[in-house]
Amino acid sequence: MDAHEYVVRMENISKIYPNGIAANREVNFSVREGEIHALIGENGAGKSTLMKILFGMEQPTAGKIYLNDQRITLSSPLQAISLGIGMVHQHFMLVPSLTVAENIVLGMAPTTKSGLFIDYKEAVRLTREYSEMYNLFVEPDARVADIAVGMKQKVEILKALVRGARVLILDEPTAVLTTQETAELFQELKNLKDQGFTIIFISHKLKEIKELTDRITIMRAGRSVGVYETASITEQEISRLMVGRDVVLKMDKPEAVPGERVLCVEDLHYVNEWGKKMLDGVSFSVRQGEIVGIAGVEGNGQRELVDILFGLKLPDSGDAMVDGQSLVGLPQARIRTLGVSYVPEDRMTFGIAQTANIEENVISDRYRHKRFNRGPLFNMKSLHDESDRLIMDYAVLCKSRSQEVGMLSGGNIQKVVVAREFSSDPILIIADQPTRGIDVGATELIRNKLVELSRAGMAVLLVSADLNEVMELSDNLIVMYNGQIAGYFDDGQWDDLMMGEYMLGLKRQSDDEIRRACHA
């Protein structure tokens, strides 16, 4: 095979982060001109890092990059863009208060003759032109804050195209999309491919890869474990190569026996600072011994709901009660004493103190307890015992309890958070994206613990953007759309197509059906 057929070649790329994590180890990766190339691997396998290196956001510790057989070194995304490499990030890099057209020309805006003002009409014209040329329909005058996720993604793609990208990197583009939006995106990507663009598609969803891509590079634990023609490899083979064994998607969990209601949410309303209705009459309850999952495309009120339940936001009206006691307006310390524990979505900000050690992190909610204090002093022995026990129970991979938490891998950091939150004898656990971005082992451990705790009688509220996760773990499932509950399912009979319809707002149950979520 001749080397020159590759538009991008990355040779022996290694990347070691300042905290010691080896994200890439001597990875070889090459892409042919005009193909859709999948880069697949579990979370933390190093796909995103590899692509950040190709986009100039990270510098490799070792290795070479070739573009059309020219050796290049990339020190910034600006340089990558000028060489025709564009990237669409998992989390959109758009300015919400600006219009679509303004976002698209941001940083390269056409100016009026005087050179002082942005020629907005020209920006709109440019947006329309590209939008039509590549069949990516967007509304140039709409504010980005008001448009749907799917359209935001198109704006991101257009942004890259307008800047002259010939190679497009898409980092888990379907993670936030519904089934229908995903189908639309795929059509558009195939279109781009026909026009000669090269697309690198990062994902860990097997079905999508099979459907869309020509070739596939599989990564595991920072290494490339093989390159295949997509047509010549089965989903099972891919999954085996990805994780080194077949992915266990089915959870074995005993039947739930729901008891008393622990959390009662009654008619919550919340309007955000920009006047958008984020919660519009949400009522449900979570009972002892059950896992209630909340599914929904991000931005449909889940964030606000969780923030209210943990005292970060005040609802405009409505109430939320734990064990009959309202938690609205209570400080976090009081909410915790009611028996609520919380696995935060943003674990680095809320879940841990990075430069503190593991012990200091696992005791942060219970350090005042009599058990750990002797008069004014800490009882160091009982603190050590407690942290050692938690490190054991949750299999935190570390040198000792006095290791800095920030030095651990993402999965082990989350284990530290979960070890603390799950072990405080809560009556209600709110788990917000508990397994996002962590490795398979940690994910499995956390999921198993959630099931175990719920079967031991705790009430669990699970909010997750990972549809697979909510569908597998939940005993009962709530779908949120547009600040409301669009559907409540308690029969265990759900699949992703049906979820997609509710998540996108195509379907909605009757008020009576939704009211069942309250178990009143």
Next chain:
Amino acid sequence: MRDKRMVLFGFVRGAAAIVLALAVGAIFIFLSSDEPFTALRYLLIGPFVSFHGGVTAFNTQNFYQILAAMIPTIFTGLAVCVMFSANQFNLAAEGCVLVGGFVGSLIGIYANIATGWHPVICVLVSAVVCGLIMLIPSVLKVTLGASEMVTSLMLNFVLLYIVLHFLNYHFADRSKGATMTFPFLDSAKIPSLVSGTSKLTWGFVVALIISFLVWVFMYRTRWGYAIRMIGINESFSLYSGMNVGRMIILSSVIGGILSGMGGSLEVLGRYNTFVWRELPGYGWTGVTIAILAKNNPGAVPLAAFFLAYLNKGCQLMSTHSDVPSEMIDIIQAAIFLFFAAEQFLSGFRQKLVVKTTREELVRAESLDAIEGE
């Protein structure tokens, strides 16, 4: 393995900062002095060694003076440590030292208390007063979100002029040419620890004991723990159910208490009457000490010693050579810069991490290989 290297790296990094700072000082000395080697000799080894008459000997009096100079700065260093640990950039230690000295003086002059208890009560009252003063910036911060850095900085000058007002109009000894208070009662003075003129008092012992207690407080009690966690990550602490506002106020009040103690111990130990007419500067030194000690109370006496030694060296240098004593400010500023610069030597740190990680990977793989067989 990695941890050990990192600890070692911390020391090397600290030492490098000090050496570089001294090097910067040396450059200035060579630029400005006609006798740079004499100057450097006095700066670096002068504090310990006397050169008189061709005989070199350990200079006990200088050594005592250095220890004596550490008394107020240990206290301000500890005060700043506690406040910085809670991520409070509170600079009012400076004003609190002054107020502490003044309040201690007043009680030392006007209250007639049985010998023995007199200095104790002077120190305790000034500690309480300064603790209360620190409520101002911290309560403003917690309730209104006012930047403690701005309020505490301004508070220093408010405190200075209040003290001057009372000194000038209410407590001045009119029989003296300069503005000063009446002399302290003998019973109020802090007893000397050693004979001679060094002013090394029992205050030094108290400072060491308090350093240990503050370390215990920060690392072995629930309040110190909460203060440190809040300093590292306030959102995390809030989520964990800590009362963040109360702990921020507590840390500031403790800072005030420590500064006040330092001020009164210094004044009652060194002088016969209250003579400060401007901010004494110990608060600023305390900031440098806290940075040198990386907010660890246990390291504060060491850092205070280092700065006192440098100070003494500069003093000797300016007496015995043509280099002005302001050199200390240049060196201090350089240390400050090198320590505060987060990215200092970070490239080297990165290489170190890469190296250790590689080694670990190789080891892990060889283990895998062994298991595989």
